[in-house]
Amino acid sequence: MKKRINLCLVGFGNAGKAFCQMLNEKNHEVELMTGYEIKVVAIATRSKGCHIDNEGLDLAKVISDVEKNGKFDEKNPKIMNLDTLSLIKESKADVMIELSALSIEDGQPAIGHIETAFSQNMHVITANKGPIAWAYKRLMKEANEKNLQFLYETTVMDGTPIFNLVKYTLPGCRVESFKGILNSTTNFIIEEMEKGNSYDEAIKEAQRRGFAEANPELDVEGWDAAAKTTALVNVLMDAELTPLDIQREGIENIEVKDIEKALKDNKKIKLFCEGYRENGKVYGSVKPTLVDKSDLFATVDATSSVLSITTDLMGEVVILERNPEIQQTAYGIYSDLLTLLNHL
């Protein structure tokens, strides 16, 4: 007999939609691979309404309603006015998927969503990096105590394996340090400036192409990169830092003349995220860094990203994601779901 797994989604932006699209297409394949039938039984959003149906939502219809009207179908009697925490509880789901917007100041309300899910004995997958940057140790401890799974592969470099790379494929290795280009908005802006555009023009182009928010501060001031750096030091290097502990310098003070000088010297400027150990302590930093044009990191262009991990036993391993689209984010959540099912 098929075993059924119910999902509750918190947040239904582009990543949530793309994940549901993938799930809808792959549902039968998931059953064949894992033996589980997957249903989305609840979706909580701030602006599109809330949705609960223990029989499982019609994902194609939900996606099409949101694409047509920007919100769920109000004629549906199963749309209700519940706050998110109540909906998580009401949903009685097996897995909560946290997809709400990043709040860089404190990781809330996502941390609260996750704690509520754990209190209901739900496994959790988060694509929101806030909880990993602000409360990783505490949340993981809670999950372990309740024998629940807590997965977060999507929080750095979308579905590209980073955390799973270290956990499953580099057994026995200690991560000594890492460096990477992890924020695609700033990488894209710097590249636009290399083409001769001003900083303001570059930001406008990034906004037009959908890479930058209306308020681009989180990206250009290095906060997003700092949150990812924190997630990496906390998970891979057993640190207990917050984004406030990261030495952070964004790209907002880079001028066209800096870029021109770099190019003249056969160099490029890249916003580097680094983690390292010094005197037994772990540190993280985000800062614009000059690299030779012939360097691997200089070839990481547009919205691509890269992470180089240096370990004691295996030396340096580098992994890249090239030209990701929203599907790569959806895959990160989908791959966490498969990993979760394989470990039930």
Next chain:
Amino acid sequence: MKKRINLCLVGFGNAGKAFCQMLNEKNHEVELMTGYEIKVVAIATRSKGCHIDNEGLDLAKVISDVEKNGKFDEKNPKIMNLDTLSLIKESKADVMIELSALSIEDGQPAIGHIETAFSQNMHVITANKGPIAWAYKRLMKEANEKNLQFLYETTVMDGTPIFNLVKYTLPGCRVESFKGILNSTTNFIIEEMEKGNSYDEAIKEAQRRGFAEANPELDVEGWDAAAKTTALVNVLMDAELTPLDIQREGIENIEVKDIEKALKDNKKIKLFCEGYRENGKVYGSVKPTLVDKSDLFATVDATSSVLSITTDLMGEVVILERNPEIQQTAYGIYSDLLTLLNHL
């Protein structure tokens, strides 16, 4: 109570020595991580003698004997004159580790070693790519039927996760194609020629530095690259090819003027390994290929290597190994051992 796992090594060249060194240093850590005590109880070699001791060999002494005298200590009564297959059987080990030299023509005698180990209900780890290039499907079927593990991460890019990357961290993905630079000897030779050395000088320098064999044919004619390409198409793309099925072109016809022309056009020549699907069939090729200097692949220099994997759900993921030493090969075997113990 500690459970004990006995290993039998076939072959004891640089990789075998480095693996034993790592094992000797990490033995206690392995016990803490897995609960197993590991002993090497037998080593078979062609030129250094054979060694069996059910109590477990003194690895430090074995390594030092071989380094001092080029062979095992003949005064040791546990040195015996057994052929390899008999030694595998005599060893009564739990795991056989195949480290003999690659025979590109047919994958023997390594395939025979592995079949003998399976017949004795031993798990197998191979760092020798011959068996994966020539008999992967058959050997894996045999292992599965006997509920034995058969691991081979080291056969492509040393300990860099390739097979485990796809198996453990890209669940649900279908590999559509791959391309990579997988033979470090030819990569090094081309680079020497870019510096202005002739082909013969470049080979001599590679031999002097230990990257090329006395007879460099296997590398420069693309056979080693073809064996790796075969391993990749067989494991990752469910093909059943042999190195003879790979469209193969080596670097032996590349002249200094080709390299100079490429450099003048802002390009580099790299020996590419590719796998792809066409009309439902899987193909593999090895051939010198021009790449732009600004391309990621152009930055893979000296003995570094790279593999780009294109999947249906996750798009393109690229993994690199930078400047490996023999320790990275040792780690590949060690990581397979840990993976094996974690799945016992």
